[in-house]
């Protein structure tokens with residue numbers, strides 16, 4: 001290809017797209033980021049992990065994010081079937097690791113990240129720019145067509161990055177997306193205002209997760225007076241009646257969340273998301289990378305989506321820059337990135353499988369049983385984002401389960417991107 005217009009074109013301006021654009025531009029390259037809609041726009045995915053806070057800090061984004069009055073998340077409250085309550089306290093994460101997370105309104109949070117990309121030298125952001133096609137020439141991704149201001153455009157780049165989330169623009173063009181039926185879940189959710197945390201029977205700021213026979217509920221405070229409530233269940237259950245009715249009926253099954261809602265009023269009416277669980281075994285190829293939700297999405301019970309999106313975005317940008325700098329061959333970059341993506345997402349997926357395990361269906365029980373004789377820090381780290389580690393016994397236990405694989409067999413890349421081992425360790 002002669003003289004492409006950009007070094008990289010990013011399809012989608014969510015956390016993954018912004019994370020990639022910022023990282024690559026800081027290595028001195030020119031990036032065009034095309035986002036379909038104008039921000040702010042609603043997005044679900046509001047509860048973050050301690051490792052998410054850390055990667056935001058590492059990417060220079062935490063100060064801008066924390067300028068908004070988001071809810072401080074010190075831990076997670078788990079209610080199991082039968083009402084048993086357990087708490088994961090991030091304060092037990094162990095030395096040298098950030099012991100807290102936040103919960104956010106994604107419309108605002110995502111805009112903060114897109115604004116950061118917009119002012120970053122080397123990044124050009126276009127909102128309301130809809131990518132309609134990707135050029136694949138002799139198997140290599142080389143450019144995209146998009147519409148903007150009612151006009152059709154075409155641009156070329158050395159790398160095309162699919163960060164389009166569930167839309168999966170490039171993944172679908174290449175016919176790469178697959179789905180298995182094990183976790184065919186869907187969610188319905190609302191926001192409630194006038195939240196008064198003195199009604200919370202647990203710890204202020206905690207995310208609440210409550211499991212019942214037909215699914216699970218989340219309670220995620222977003223700000224001091226707003227809380228997000230969601231009901232997750234198999235598609236067949238959520239489609240069995242009016243969504244409002246199923247939502248109310250499932251909510252009533254978790255009294256601790258009902259208690260927390262006393263005195264609140266609905267400020268965002270019911271919305272839904274379906275088709276959980278898809279992935280692709282091909283995360284990168286000649287001229288392209290697939291990052292974040294575009295590559296894989298599974299049940300959101302452990303709030304790992306934004307961490308995985310940011311971590312894979314940063315890794316893909318590092319691999320792109322290493323290739324453009326001549327430090328790595330493209331094939332090596334593709335292999336490393338693919339192993340990194342699969343290690344993170346599959347470890348997270350295995351954790352989710354533990355929750356849905358028919359042998360012990362009670363939320364958290366499997367993990368608690370595994371950790372009975374262990375330092376609690378390993379348990380806390382597992383649910384804080386320890387998806388790439390090789391030294392967490394709980395993670396290794398999850399990886400030993402034969403039937404919990406997400407991808408075709410691959411070589412693990414045990415290299416935590418958030419807390420790499422110190423050279424002396």
Ligand SMILES: Cc1cc2nc3c(=O)[nH]c(=O)nc-3n(C[C@H](O)[C@H](O)[C@H](O)COP(=O)(O)OP(=O)(O)OC[C@H]3O[C@@H](n4cnc5c(N)ncnc54)[C@H](O)[C@@H]3O)c2cc1C
Pocket residue numbers: 011012013014015016017034035036037043044045046047048129130131132163164165166167168169187273291292293294300302303304305306307309
């Ligand atoms: C019910 C539910 C609950 C969840 N809860 C959590 C949670 O508590 N914590 C958590 O961390 N994660 C959660 N997630 C997951 C989280 O929302 C995602 O993992 C995260 O948003 C992924 O970021 P992304 O940048 O990959 O994709 P997205 O944030 O979806 O961004 C993709 C962007 O691409 C744009 N786009 C799409 N098509 C085109 C096109 N043709 N041209 C240009 N742009 C395009 C879209 O407009 C969008 O802005 C949840 C998800 C669901 C469904």
